[in-house]
Amino acid sequence: MSTTLDKIPADLRWFAENAESLDISNQHASEVVTQLAAQGFLKIGVAESLGGSGGPLSAAVEAIERVATQSVTAAFAFWGHRSFIEYVILSPNEVLRSRLLPQLLNGELAGASGLSNAIKFLSGIEQLQIQAEKKSGDSWRVDGILPWVTNLRTEGFTVAAVVARTSGEPPLVVALRSGQIGVERTDDLELLGLRGSNTAAVHLRDVDVQRDDLLHDNAQLYIPRIRPSFLAFQCGLSLGLASASLQAAEQNSQRVSVNVLRGRIDAAAEALQVQRSELLEGLDSGRFLHEPHAIFEVRIALADTVRRALELELESSGGRAYLSQYNRDFSRRWRESAFIPLVTPSLVQLQGELLKRKQQGL
Numbered sequence: 001m002s003t004t005l006d007k008i009p010a011d012l013r014w015f016a017e018n019a020e021s022l023d024i025s026n027q028h029a030s031e032v033v034t035q036l037a038a039q040g041f042l043k044i045g046v047a048e049s050l051g052g053s054g055g056p057l058s059a060a061v062e063a064i065e066r067v068a069t070q071s072v073t074a075a076f077a078f079w080g081h082r083s084f085i086e087y088v089i090l091s092p093n094e095v096l097r098s099r100l101l102p103q104l105l106n107g108e109l110a111g112a113s114g115l116s117n118a119i120k121f122l123s124g125i126e127q128l129q130i131q132a133e134k135k136s137g138d139s140w141r142v143d144g145i146l147p148w149v150t151n152l153r154t155e156g157f158t159v160a161a162v163v164a165r166t167s168g169e170p171p172l173v174v175a176l177r178s179g180q181i182g183v184e185r186t187d188d189l190e191l192l193g194l195r196g197s198n199t200a201a202v203h204l205r206d207v208d209v210q211r212d213d214l215l216h217d218n219a220q221l222y223i224p225r226i227r228p229s230f231l232a233f234q235c236g237l238s239l240g241l242a243s244a245s246l247q248a249a250e251q252n253s254q255r256v257s258v259n260v261l262r263g264r265i266d267a268a269a270e271a272l273q274v275q276r277s278e279l280l281e282g283l284d285s286g287r288f289l290h291e292p293h294a295i296f297e298v299r300i301a302l303a304d305t306v307r308r309a310l311e312l313e314l315e316s317s318g319g320r321a322y323l324s325q326y327n328r329d330f331s332r333r334w335r336e337s338a339f340i341p342l343v344t345p346s347l348v349q350l351q352g353e354l355l356k357r358k359q360q361g362l
Helices: 010-017 019-024 029-038 057-068 072-090 094-105 116-122 219-253 262-285 292-322 328-337 347-359
Strands: 110-112 130-134 139-149 157-165 172-177 183-185 200-210 214-216
Touching: 010 019, 010 029, 010 057, 019 072, 019 328, 029 072, 057 072, 057 219, 057 262, 072 094, 072 110, 072 157, 072 172, 072 219, 072 328, 116 139, 116 157, 116 219, 139 157, 139 172, 157 200, 172 200, 172 219, 214 219, 219 262, 219 292, 219 328, 262 292, 292 328, 292 347
Parallel strands: 110 157, 130 157
Antiparallel strands: 130 139, 139 200, 157 172, 172 214, 183 200
16 A cells, blocks of 8 residues: 655655654654764765765755655754764864764764854854863863753764853864763753754863864854854755645645635745745855855745745645644644744844844945
């Protein structure tokens, strides 16, 4: 008997089969990075000279999008891991890169992007929550907290963090390892969904950081370089979720004798394609590096398209959408969609940045 799963490419089958479990529990959390590595997803958009499979950076966005069509939880962990890979690639620290990159690409070590606080810090939204005090030589004592980090796989992770120097010099960007003295992962946060994303807090108490642990010694120079990929990879979540909902709405609408939703479905699909093209072009051309406001606008637009897509899936499903035995995928996507506006920086924060830009006449 043919099922929906039979139509999904083999490399996405595991994510489809476990999408519900990944959203509501951490039962398969430890397997996500392993599965991504097994399918070669982690090497996409990474130069062959560095151990990757090549291709433009936009290819990594598309890979995250493909996973998100089946599971936003898995794609969320993918975002954190792939972002950290990009941090290592863009770091001038060759010692750190040679030590970490092979383990990240083969899924042996989970990479976690703890830079949400830093992104907001550079925009003047909040202060840094971690401090570094200089010790003898090229070493620092680091204390603080990362209150919300994804992909902290208990089997082993490395997390990026920006720390304010007590000396007043520019903040450092460091890579911290699980098992390192003073690095403590909390239990998973009690999220409403995405429970299999290995999302927790990290407490840092008297952590010894050496120069070989630095991703960069000046966050104010480094963060603007990694921001385009950080945000573009996030957009992959919206692309995949909107695509899945619009596909479901299309299939549902074919059962309606008078398809009053056709025009709205087509318009949403067209908007999604325009937004995808703008995102991928802006990333590969380097435009977002010099015009960060442009990717802010794309992410805001994509969130709106996600909302429209979920509404169309709901309306085209009718009352069946409210019956979990008929449409578990919809109820999961509905929960997943609630997170899209909240991913740091949130839509409210992005809109605030665009408003400040407008008020400054830029």
